Amino acid sequence: MTFRRINSRLEELDAQVLGISCDHTASHRAWTLSLGGVPYPELSDWHPKGKVSKAYDLWNEERGASIRAVVIIDKEGIVRFRETYQPGTLPDPQTVLAAVAALS
Amino acid sequence: MAAEVGSVAPDFTMPSANDGDISLSQYRGSKHVVLSFHVLNFTGG
Numbered sequence: 655m656t657f658r659r660i661n662s663r664l665e666e667l668d669a670q671v672l673g674i675s676c677d678h679t680a681s682h683r684a685w686t687l688s689l690g691g692v693p694y695p696e697l698s699d700w701h702p703k704g705k706v707s708k709a710y711d712l713w714n715e716e717r718g719a720s721i722r723a724v725v726i727i728d729k730e731g732i733v734r735f736r737e738t739y740q741p742g743t744l745p746d747p748q749t750v751l752a753a754v755a756a757l758s
Numbered sequence: 759m760a761a762e763v764g765s766v767a768p769d770f771t772m773p774s775a776n777d778g779d780i781s782l783s784q785y786r787g788s789k790h791v792v793l794s795f796h797v798l799n800f801t802g803g
Contacts, residue, residue, distance in 0.1 A: 657794055669790040672780065674772070675798060682775035695780050697772040709768040711760040712795050725793040727767040731786050736763050741797070750792065757790050 660747045661693045668729075669754045672697055675720055676704050712738065724750060728757050767791075 671694040707713040726735035
């Protein structure tokens with residue numbers, strides 16, 4: 655959970671984290687509870703399934719699930735950073751922090 | 759490719775677990791947004 659650890663630093667940089675997967679909100683609630691709470695919203699790309707992931711070209715049709723990725727959008731709504739990750743790999747927190755810091 | 763660096767991010771509205779519906783556009787002009795796409799809950803991905 656990369657973003658739980660760096661969320662407060664991202665807030666200081668005027669950034670809002672949004673978690674996204676195609677799980678139902680009920681699953682999100684159970685999951686965030688199991689983690690002891692998550693300090694940012696978890697969104698459900700559930701209906702129609704994967705619609706937003708597809709709009710971002712981050713949908714794995716075979717798995718029927720989103721592709722692991724980080725997309726950073728600036729205050730004007732422009733994509734400024736985009737990285738995808740193979741299964742078993744996670745975003746590097748320092749890379750994400752540096753990318754957000756570079757926006758300000 | 760959709761949503762590549764330098765392009766306008768596609769707007770969306772999605773239900774959240776605990777905070778109601780959230781739209782990307784609600785942060786326009788006030789916050790940068792970090793989208794963390796993940797595979798499925800409980801998978802570590």
